[in-house]
Amino acid sequence: MTDDRADALLAYALMVTRDPAVAADAVHDALIASTALAERAPTSTHLGWLLALTRTECLRQLRARTVFIDTSLPVAPSADPFDVLTPGDRDALCLMRRSDLSAGEGARAMGCREGEALNRATNAQKAWSEAAAVLALLTADPSVCPVVDQVLSEASESQGLLTPTARRRLQRHAGTCARCRTVFMPMRSEARDLLDIPTSVPVPAELLSRIAVTRGDPDRTAYLGNRIGALDDWGFPIPPDRADRDPSSWLRWGAIAAAVSAALLLVGLVAFALTSR
Numbered sequence: 001m002t003d004d005r006a007d008a009l010l011a012y013a014l015m016v017t018r019d020p021a022v023a024a025d026a027v028h029d030a031l032i033a034s035t036a037l038a039e040r041a042p043t044s045t046h047l048g049w050l051l052a053l054t055r056t057e058c059l060r061q062l063r064a065r066t067v068f069i070d071t072s073l074p075v076a077p078s079a080d081p082f083d084v085l086t087p088g089d090r091d092a093l094c095l096m097r098r099s100d101l102s103a104g105e106g107a108r109a110m111g112c113r114e115g116e117a118l119n120r121a122t123n124a125q126k127a128w129s130e131a132a133a134v135l136a137l138l139t140a141d142p143s144v145c146p147v148v149d150q151v152l153s154e155a156s157e158s159q160g161l162l163t164p165t166a167r168r169r170l171q172r173h174a175g176t177c178a179r180c181r182t183v184f185m186p187m188r189s190e191a192r193d194l195l196d197i198p199t200s201v202p203v204p205a206e207l208l209s210r211i212a213v214t215r216g217d218p219d220r221t222a223y224l225g226n227r228i229g230a231l232d233d234w235g236f237p238i239p240p241d242r243a244d245r246d247p248s249s250w251l252r253w254g255a256i257a258a259a260v261s262a263a264l265l266l267v268g269l270v271a272f273a274l275t276s277r
């Protein structure tokens with residue numbers, strides 16, 4: 001039984017999905033799948049393997065809600081900086097900045113090379129400190145700059161939410177505005193020390209009993225094990241986001257790009273024919 005790691009898996013799932021119900025479903029499905037796939041578990045990296053299964057389930061749950069690993073959503077100006085990040089940024093921080101996994105194990109859970117995983121974590125940490133600095137600007141009292149006031153009044157007109165585009169615009173402004181820089185710059189460098197990623201959270205009793213009930217159902221257990229899909233040579237799931245970068249999908253994109261170029265060429269020829277008469 002692997003439910004003693006449910007606290008670590010739930011902490012991860014909550015960070016990636018930012019939704020308690022979605023996170024609980026992902027942990028449930030991942031732990032049931034781990035039972036079905038137990039004979040393929042690599043014992044030396046057990047937490048990493050369970051996190052990889054949980055990651056697959058989190059991405060599946062998010063995709064069902066048309067949220068992808070690089071989706072940034074509009075959030076309230078006062079939202080936690082973690083909510084500003086994409087699921088992919090939070091994923092990299094959770095897996096690469098935790099003390100109970102090595103960098104290699106974190107990278108394997110993400111299904112990529114260690115160098116790429118470390119890069120993703122560095123970029124995510126930069127995005128986090130910038131989000132924290134923008135939050136400091138947006139919540140400064142008294143307000144530091146009329147541009148910030150303008151952004152806040154635009155947000156209050158659109159259901160109190162700030163779009164990712166408006167946030168990026170403010171961030172670019174803050175880097176060059178003398179008034180904003182006094183708040184933005186110190187916060188951006190201090191934020192590095194404030195980054196605190198929980199590696200475990202208390203698991204609700206009803207989630208544990210739900211897992212126990214499902215384990216008593218061999219058909220459901222086998223179904224959730226199969227649904228994880230293909231496993232690599234080490235028994236880790238092939239990450240759903242890696243499929244996007246699969247060379248065969250590049251070929252498909254290449255074919256689309258070629259078709260678009262052909263269409264543009266045709267438009268050009270027609271335009272040339274019309275103008276040269």
Ligand SMILES: [Zn+2]
Nearest residue numbers: 145147177180
């Ligand atoms: Zn300013």
